Amino acid sequence: MITLTRHRAYTICTVPGCPEYTTGGRCEDHRREAEQRRGTARQCGYDRTHEREFRAAVLARDPVCVLCRTAPSKHADHYPLSRRELVAADRDPNDPSSGRGLCASRHGQETARHQPGGWANR
Secondary structure, three states, X not given: OEEEEOOEEEEEOOOOOOOOEEOOOOOHHHHHHHHHHHOOOOOOOOOHHHHHHHHHHHHHHOOEOOOOOXXXXXXXXXXXXXXXXXXXXXXXXXXXXXXXXXXXXXXXXXXXXXXXXXXXXX
């Protein structure tokens, strides 16, 4: 690791063979490429039907995070199967029984643990 400016550590981009420095993870070019491959939330299936049928129902059922039991639920998380796994199993990914309400912190932790790379990691 090389420090180029005061209080800011830089590392090499995590994409093999890329020599660019970044403040963490991928360089800007590779970050942009990954976003284009991943597509928008709508392209990944998170459309108005998802918001109306899945998200609204899950958050109404679980107004408090089911994991920490203290913070308000902000995210309707697919569980125990991911949205991708539900689609692959030919199950309705908008069925609220396939979800749980999570706070922002727990949702980020769970996504990182169970889907490293997220939708970009196909």
